[in-house]
Structure formats: C-alpha cells, structure tokens
Amino acid sequence: MPLKADLDAIDWKILRELQGDGRMTNVELSNRVGISAPPCLRRVKRLEEAGIIRGYRALLNAPALGLDVVAFCLVGLHHQADAELRIFAERTRGWPIVRDAWMVSGESDFLLHCVASDLGAFQSFVIEELTSTPNVDTVRTALTIRRVKDEGLVSFAQP
Amino acid sequence: MPLKADLDAIDWKILRELQGDGRMTNVELSNRVGISAPPCLRRVKRLEEAGIIRGYRALLNAPALGLDVVAFCLVGLHHQADAELRIFAERTRGWPIVRDAWMVSGESDFLLHCVASDLGAFQSFVIEELTSTPNVDTVRTALTIRRVKDEGLVSFAQP
DNA sequence: CAAAATCACGCAAGATTCTTGCGTATTACC
DNA sequence: GGTAATACGCAAGAATCTTGCGTGATTTTG
Numbered sequence: 001m002p003l004k005a006d007l008d009a010i011d012w013k014i015l016r017e018l019q020g021d022g023r024m025t026n027v028e029l030s031n032r033v034g035i036s037a038p039p040c041l042r043r044v045k046r047l048e049e050a051g052i053i054r055g056y057r058a059l060l061n062a063p064a065l066g067l068d069v070v071a072f073c074l075v076g077l078h079h080q081a082d083a084e085l086r087i088f089a090e091r092t093r094g095w096p097i098v099r100d101a102w103m104v105s106g107e108s109d110f111l112l113h114c115v116a117s118d119l120g121a122f123q124s125f126v127i128e129e130l131t132s133t134p135n136v137d138t139v140r141t142a143l144t145i146r147r148v149k150d151e152g153l154v155s156f157a158q159p
Numbered sequence: 160m161p162l163k164a165d166l167d168a169i170d171w172k173i174l175r176e177l178q179g180d181g182r183m184t185n186v187e188l189s190n191r192v193g194i195s196a197p198p199c200l201r202r203v204k205r206l207e208e209a210g211i212i213r214g215y216r217a218l219l220n221a222p223a224l225g226l227d228v229v230a231f232c233l234v235g236l237h238h239q240a241d242a243e244l245r246i247f248a249e250r251t252r253g254w255p256i257v258r259d260a261w262m263v264s265g266e267s268d269f270l271l272h273c274v275a276s277d278l279g280a281f282q283s284f285v286i287e288e289l290t291s292t293p294n295v296d297t298v299r300t301a302l303t304i305r306r307v308k309d310e311g312l313v314s315f316a317q318p
Numbered sequence: 319c320a321a322a323a324t325c326a327c328g329c330a331a332g333a334t335t336c337t338t339g340c341g342t343a344t345t346a347c348c
Numbered sequence: 349g350g351t352a353a354t355a356c357g358c359a360a361g362a363a364t365c366t367t368g369c370g371t372g373a374t375t376t377t378g
Binding site: 035036037038039042043 | 355356357358
Binding site: 022 | 166174177178179180181182209210211212213214215216217218219220221223224226229230231233248251252255257258259260261262263264265266267269270274299300301302303304305306307308309310311312313314
C-alpha cells in the first residue's frame with residue numbers, strides 16, 4: 001500500500017467528488033472528471049486498493065434519530081505510559097456513546113466525540129462511566145450547539 | 160421532513176449497514192437486511208428524502224494524501240453575542256485547514272477539527288490566522304497522535 | 319365484528335450501470 | 349528512434365437498478 005501516492009488532477013477530482021457524494025454512479029463520476037467510465041472505475045478501484053479511499057459511509061441526521069446531544073470530552077489521565085493509554089483507548093471502543101476518539105497531545109490525553117439521546121444520558125455517562133474509570137484524572141466537556149462546518153478531508157490540496 | 164420518524168428494525172439495519180459501507184449495492188443490502196431488493200431501495204429512498212440519511216461520503220486516508228497533521232483547536236471569543244458567533248462561524252468556512260467546526264458551550268466557544276500537511280502549516284494557521292482573527296480570545300490546540308475509534312453515528316440504538 | 323383502506327412485500331421486465339477484454343495513442347526510457 | 353509501460357476509449361455480456369403490478373397482512377372505519 002503505497003503512501004503519498006502520486007495522484008494526478010483527475011484523481012484529486014475523483015476524491016473530491018466521492019467525498020461530496022460517495023454513492024455517485026461511476027458514469028456520473030466519469031462525466032464530472034472528464035474521462036470515460038472504464039478508466040474512471042479503474043482509478044477508483046486503485047484508490048481503494050491503495051488505501052487512499054478507506055471506505056464509504058452514509059451520513060446520518062442525529063436529531064432525526066432522536067440523538068439530541070452531541071458533545072466532546074477532553075480526558076486527562078493520571079498516568080500516560082503506553083500501556084495505560086492503550087487501556088483507556090480500548091475502553092472508549094466499548095462505550096457506545098463515544099463515536100470517535102482521538103489520542104491527543106496537549107493539556108488532555110484523549111478527545112472523545114460523543115452522541116447521546118438526551119442530556120441525562122450524557123451526564124450519566126460522564127459521571128458514572130467516564131470520571132469513575134480508573135486512571136481518569138480530568139474530564140472537560142463541551143456540549144455542541146450546532147455544527148458550523150462539515151466537509152470531508154479534502155476540498156483544496158491538489159497538485 | 161418528519162423528525163424522529165418511526166423506524167422499524169429493518170430501517171435501523173439499513174442505516175447501520177450503509178454506515179459501514181455506504182457504497183454497498185442495493186441487492187447486497189437487501190440480502191443483509193432480509194428483504195428483497197425493491198422494497199429495500201424504497202426504504203433507502205425514503206430515509207434519504209426524510210433527511211435521515213444526509214448523504215454519503217468517501218472516507219479518505221489523511222497521511223496517504225500527505226496530510227500528516229490532524230489537530231483540534233478550542234477557540235474562545237471575547238464576545239459571544241449572536242452576531243459575533245455568526246461572524247466567526249463564517250470565518251471557519253473560509254479556512255481550508257478547518258474541516259469540521261462546532262459551536263460549543265463550556266470553556267470554549269468553538270471546536271475546530273483541522274488538517275494540515277505538516278506542523279509548520281498548522282502552526283502558521285494558528286498563529287497567523289486564528290489568533291490574529293478579531294474577537295478571538297483564547298486558542299488551545301490538541302495535536303492528534305492517532306485515531307482510536309472511528310464509527311458512524313449509530314451502531315447501537317435500535318427500537 | 320366485518321368491510322374497506324392502507325401499507326409493504328415480492329415478482330417480473332425494461333433501462334441503466336457495471337465490468338471486462340481488447341485495440342490504440344501517448345509517454346517514458348533506453 | 350525503437351521499445352516498454354501506461355492509460356485511454358469502445359464494445360459487449362453480466363449485474364444492478366428501477367418501475368409497475370398483484371398479493372397478503374395489518375390497521376382503520378363503519
């Protein structure tokens with residue numbers, strides 16, 4: 001799996017288009033990027049096999065699904081030895097409220113992106129689960145008010 | 160667009176499957192959720208039209224694209240009047256380094272999810288753009304070390 | 319309680335798309 | 349200048365999408 005593959009302008013267009021609409025048909029995609037369907041499909045396959053396209057995901061509407069609370073938690077641990085970090089990382093995978101999690105450097109050690117059906121559920125998670133987890137030192141939470149920007153990974157960088 | 164639509168078990172399965180692989184063919188999806196292709200497609204269309212499925216997106220591999228720095232910025236403003244919040248929100252949309260942004264409540268006012276090709280680019284952004292933006296008071300950054308969890312919105316809640 | 323209405327399913331068929339093989343043109347490299 | 353490698357586009361068969369229609373189950377209504 002070659003990293004930093006050499007992508008040409010058409011590859012970047014493909015990435016941008018599929019980021020905007022990951023279910024676009026290959027013929028539509030090929031029209032937009034200006035080549036015919038077969039080579040376009042071959043390029044997409046190659047991008048997938050190279051791991052540049054990691055996958056495709058439907059984007060869901062949280063409030064419409066009854067998930068009214070989106071929040072972030074900044075978690076600081078007492079001990080940051082590798083083993084401790086791994087243990088906490090593994091814990092995050094077991095919490096369904098946590099949807100994404102990042103190990104970070106700075107004032108905190110982890111950033112958790114959380115979704116819950118209501119404030120009570122989120123508070124219960126923070127108090128009963130998170131802060132009572134061994135080795136957790138500090139938890140700072142930020143409730144989201146609204147999403148201000150939501151784009152994919154690329155919309156700009158093109159060689 | 161009905162919110163909190165009444166979804167049955169099959170709808171939830173569809174959402175989970177499309178979150179795992181948004182490009183799955185409809186016949187494959189219909190097999191997985193246990194109904195035939197036509198009603199399955201009708202359900203997907205309905206979920207899309209109801210706004211429950213907001214769209215589809217290809218997930219890209221940041222390091223493979225030469226984007227080696229992923230970081231979060233917690234931004235506090237001096238003034239949080241509605242107009243000021245809108246102005247800053249609009250700014251975030253103009254910064255290509257910022258990929259997602261949330262307005263939050265708590266110690267900060269905005270959380271920015273940033274991607275840059277290298278540390279220098281990110282630092283330039285923070286120093287030359289972000290902290291020098293009018294009304295910006297505090298900026299705390301957290302560089303990500305690695306992603307520990309990356310799932311969609313739902314994997315659990317089902318009625 | 320029964321009749322009607324509504325809803326969602328599955329089958330089938332035409333339209334579209336996917337997918338592969340193949341020939342050709344462009345580019346890179348001796 | 350010749351050769352190899354690469355990527356394109358065309359064409360055809362396979363797969364999928366998409367729509368209309370009939371049937372059965374559940375709900376609503378009289």
